[in-house]
Amino acid sequence: MENKKTFPIKGIHCASCVNLLEDSLNKVDGVLKATVNLATEKATVMYNSEKVTDQHLSDAVSNVGYKALIAGEQQHEFDEKSEKQKELKELKIKVIASLLLGGLILWGSFPGLINTAPKILQNFWIQMILSIPVQFWAGWSFYRATVLALKHRTANMDTLVAIGTTVAFIYSVFVTILPSFVESIGIEPMAYFDTSTIIIGLILLGRYFEARAKAGTSEAIKKLIGLQAKTARIIKDGKEQDILIDMVQMGDVIRVRPGEKIPVDGIIIEGNSSIDESMVTGESIPADKTSGDIVVGATMNKTGTFTFKATKIGQETMLAQIIKLVQEAQGSKAPIQRIADIISSYFVPIVLMLAIATFVIWYVFGPEPVLLFALLNMVAVLIIACPCAMGLATPTAIMVGTGKGAEQGILIKDAESLETAHKINTVIFDKTGTLTRGQPEVTDVIVLGLVNQDELLKLAGSIEKGSEHSLAEAIVKAAEIKKLTLSRVERFQAIPGHGVEGIVDGKRIIFGNKRLMYKENINIGKSIDEISNMENNGKTVMMLAIEEKLSGLIAVADTTKESALEGILALKKLGIEAIMITGDNQRTADAIGKNLGIKRVLAEVLPDQKEAEVRKIQAEGKVVAMVGDGINDAPALAGADVGIAMGSGTDVAIEAADITLINKDLKSVAHAIVLSKKTMRTIKQNLFWAFGYNVILIPVAMGVLYPFFGIILNPIFASVAMATSSISVVANSLLLKKKNII
Amino acid sequence: MTIDKIIITTCGLLSIGFVYWFFLMKKSKAVLADGSVDVIVEGGYSPEIILIPRGKTTKINFIRKNSNSCLEEVVLGDFKIRKYLPLNQKITIELNPQKSGEFNYSCGMNMFHGKIIVKE
Numbered sequence: 001m002e003n004k005k006t007f008p009i010k011g012i013h014c015a016s017c018v019n020l021l022e023d024s025l026n027k028v029d030g031v032l033k034a035t036v037n038l039a040t041e042k043a044t045v046m047y048n049s050e051k052v053t054d055q056h057l058s059d060a061v062s063n064v065g066y067k068a069l070i071a072g073e074q075q076h077e078f079d080e081k082s083e084k085q086k087e088l089k090e091l092k093i094k095v096i097a098s099l100l101l102g103g104l105i106l107w108g109s110f111p112g113l114i115n116t117a118p119k120i121l122q123n124f125w126i127q128m129i130l131s132i133p134v135q136f137w138a139g140w141s142f143y144r145a146t147v148l149a150l151k152h153r154t155a156n157m158d159t160l161v162a163i164g165t166t167v168a169f170i171y172s173v174f175v176t177i178l179p180s181f182v183e184s185i186g187i188e189p190m191a192y193f194d195t196s197t198i199i200i201g202l203i204l205l206g207r208y209f210e211a212r213a214k215a216g217t218s219e220a221i222k223k224l225i226g227l228q229a230k231t232a233r234i235i236k237d238g239k240e241q242d243i244l245i246d247m248v249q250m251g252d253v254i255r256v257r258p259g260e261k262i263p264v265d266g267i268i269i270e271g272n273s274s275i276d277e278s279m280v281t282g283e284s285i286p287a288d289k290t291s292g293d294i295v296v297g298a299t300m301n302k303t304g305t306f307t308f309k310a311t312k313i314g315q316e317t318m319l320a321q322i323i324k325l326v327q328e329a330q331g332s333k334a335p336i337q338r339i340a341d342i343i344s345s346y347f348v349p350i351v352l353m354l355a356i357a358t359f360v361i362w363y364v365f366g367p368e369p370v371l372l373f374a375l376l377n378m379v380a381v382l383i384i385a386c387p388c389a390m391g392l393a394t395p396t397a398i399m400v401g402t403g404k405g406a407e408q409g410i411l412i413k414d415a416e417s418l419e420t421a422h423k424i425n426t427v428i429f430d431k432t433g434t435l436t437r438g439q440p441e442v443t444d445v446i447v448l449g450l451v452n453q454d455e456l457l458k459l460a461g462s463i464e465k466g467s468e469h470s471l472a473e474a475i476v477k478a479a480e481i482k483k484l485t486l487s488r489v490e491r492f493q494a495i496p497g498h499g500v501e502g503i504v505d506g507k508r509i510i511f512g513n514k515r516l517m518y519k520e521n522i523n524i525g526k527s528i529d530e531i532s533n534m535e536n537n538g539k540t541v542m543m544l545a546i547e548e549k550l551s552g553l554i555a556v557a558d559t560t561k562e563s564a565l566e567g568i569l570a571l572k573k574l575g576i577e578a579i580m581i582t583g584d585n586q587r588t589a590d591a592i593g594k595n596l597g598i599k600r601v602l603a604e605v606l607p608d609q610k611e612a613e614v615r616k617i618q619a620e621g622k623v624v625a626m627v628g629d630g631i632n633d634a635p636a637l638a639g640a641d642v643g644i645a646m647g648s649g650t651d652v653a654i655e656a657a658d659i660t661l662i663n664k665d666l667k668s669v670a671h672a673i674v675l676s677k678k679t680m681r682t683i684k685q686n687l688f689w690a691f692g693y694n695v696i697l698i699p700v701a702m703g704v705l706y707p708f709f710g711i712i713l714n715p716i717f718a719s720v721a722m723a724t725s726s727i728s729v730v731a732n733s734l735l736l737k738k739k740n741i742i
Numbered sequence: 743m744t745i746d747k748i749i750i751t752t753c754g755l756l757s758i759g760f761v762y763w764f765f766l767m768k769k770s771k772a773v774l775a776d777g778s779v780d781v782i783v784e785g786g787y788s789p790e791i792i793l794i795p796r797g798k799t800t801k802i803n804f805i806r807k808n809s810n811s812c813l814e815e816v817v818l819g820d821f822k823i824r825k826y827l828p829l830n831q832k833i834t835i836e837l838n839p840q841k842s843g844e845f846n847y848s849c850g851m852n853m854f855h856g857k858i859i860v861k862e
């Protein structure tokens with residue numbers, strides 16, 4: 001099968017590049033003709049698609065040292081953009097021509113205006129000549145689409161417009177050619193060329209605005225695609241060189257200077273900087289990064305210079321994953337759309353049947369001249385029906401909603417998740433790593449005589465350095481932050497479930513919990529209230545005894561994230577109950593719950609029991625969202641009505657999650673729910689309008705108001721209504737962009 | 743009732759019957775995709791019904807030959823795919839369905855429809 005493909009080529013500089021590329025492409029077996037344009041930097045290839053694949057073309061280009069951008073996002077972007085521009089340009093010319101010619105005909109035929117029009121315009125023959133280009137040039141697309149659809153025994157809006165305008169046109173031609181015959185059957189010979197031409201002009205105008213508005217619904221994804229850096233500065237054999245982003249290999253070392261875009265995902269090897277990640281993750285505050293930290297491709301380096309090792313390239317980068325996820329969400333269908341789907345599949349044939357019924361009813365029961373009334377009302381029914389509005393109602397809102405979410409760092413897996421999220425009335429938060437940082441920190445260092453704070457921390461840090469307990473890490477880290485020099489420990493001994501002991505600087509040190517103190521007969525009576533107080537606040541208190549004498553207390557706690565409290569408050573404002581689930585003991589869990597204003601706390605829940613707890617709450621009739629890290633609590637996330645995962649690292653495609661918050665901001669849980677509510681409201685408004693429009697106006701066009709009020713619908717007004725109905729649906733979806741979800 | 747009205751009524755009823763039969767009673771032939779299938783997008787989808795095996799990758803190549811903006815996108819909602827179809831270009835969608843059943847696909851405006859039947 002013969003095929004034609006135009007694709008951009010990177011790296012063309014001169015006319016010789018063009019010859020080289022053309023030769024290479026023309027040599028491919030199956031390529032019929034290849035031309036390369038230097039100005040546009042694009043190749044156009046005619047080829048036999050049974051013999052030639054994209055890979056063959058790509059290889060032919062890369063063999064001579066260039067890069068073909070075939071079938072990738074950029075290519076699709078390019079095709080879509082250039083085709084849209086061409087389509088809009090053609091439409092614009094057709095709209096102007098048909099409305100201009102239609103306007104002249106209307107001037108020469110519309111009661112009230114006719115007296116001011118030149119005689120020539122009142123002539124039916126002239127009107128017919130003026131209407132022919134509108135009917136068969138501007139309106140050609142309607143005929144072509146109709147014929148092709150009829151071959152498949154299907155029909156669409158074009159079929160309705162083609163039949164409607166053709167009926168008006170043929171009747172008018174008949175009147176023009178045989179006015180006396182029309183008069184002889186009792187009808188005043190009146191042509192309706194104005195109706196057919198203005199209808200075509202207005203529907204094309206509607207299509208023009210609709211195409212422009214529709215482009216706006218996919219703006220977010222285009223913006224994301226546009227974020228991609230074009231080049232990277234790699235360091236090879238000690239030399240720096242700029243290469244195209246597609247050429248970057250895993251493991252390449254890349255240098256990034258201030259103000260430059262980071263090309264791919266990686267890990268900083270050397271240097272440090274402040275990086276603005278807002279464009280990709282939605283995180284508003286620039287992050288300070290240093291060696292060992294992860295950098296995300298397409299984010300902006302602000303101040304420092306650093307080198308990093310590429311760890312993810314191409315489709316693996318965070319940006320590529322986000323784009324894929326958003327594209328998938330935009331391609332999915334919301335359950336609410338099902339009813340529109342069913343109606344759409346029967347709509348046009350039903351309208352055709354109603355139009356025929358209208359003609360028959362007006363002909364049999366209508367007033368004189370029956371033929372004219374029957375024809376005009378049938379045309380009005382055909383023209384006013386708008387299946388497009390129904391087809392556009394849900395997907396345009398889903399596209400804007402998911403795109404808006406992505407801009408804020410809220411990635412929604414599919415339309416169904418977006419739809420379910422608006423019903424959420426309970427949000428269960430996993431504690432560790434979600435509400436809290438998941439890394440214990442030293443919160444209190446209390447001295448009880450003998451040593452000062454630094455000495456106490458130094459002793460604790462020294463003895464804990466050899467321990468593998470998670471709390472030990474926090475204590476050693478606190479000592480390191482204070483730049484304390486840790487001492488050597490002798491006769492170190494870990495006592496499981498209790499603590500540690502050993503000799504530091506010649507003194508016997510015992511460091512551990514209450515049980516250890518009791519075991520070693522160390523009196524903690526004086527500090528017992530202080531210890532209980534801290535424990536009630538969710539802290540784990542460790543006691544340090546020097547030579548069997550209690551000398552200090554060190555409290556360690558997993559601190560809550562900055563956005564946790566605000567996140568819970570935002571949910572409360574929406575009337576949504578927040579629940580915390582954790583494996584911690586009840587007292588620690590209660591303390592954190594109290595700090596965050598969470599009333600219902602599910603403590604001592606083992607990881608494999610979390611899903612069952614989610615199900616229990618669902619059994620109470622609640623619509624539940626589970627918020628977790630997406631790794632340890634995947635079953636609970638999958639079991640909830642909506643699973644929300646907090647993003648970590650550069651992996652965004654968390655399988656069990658319906659929504660992923662890559663901005664790591666807990667307020668976004670509420671934002672996601674608000675976004676869902678607003679999107680659903682838009683969808684419902686759109687569907688109500690699209691259905692309501694057709695349900696009300698089709699009967700009006702059929703003439704149901706005539707027996708009561710003498711009102712019938714002029715087909716020209718029908719075309720105005722039809723053209724505005726689908727634009728209004730798209731415009732309403734676009735309004736969602738302006739709505740505040742924060 | 744005059745003769746012309748009787749004729750119009752009869753023709754009208756016959757036309758309604760014809761429209762019903764022509765559009766709503768059509769039976770499309772399902773085409774078995776053996777690894778890959780070309781779907782011509784021109785006033786609808788040919789073939790309209792595609793049979794594909796479960797658990798195997800099948801390439802569906804959409805080639806749009808019609809400039810009608812209605813058909814410029816194809817939506818396979820159950821597979822979360824919405825693809826722009828540039829005119830006269832082959833756009834391949836790879837499916838590896840793990841569930842058998844019938845899955846509808848449509849144009850972006852939901853006016854033209856097709857069906858993918860996944861068989862065991």
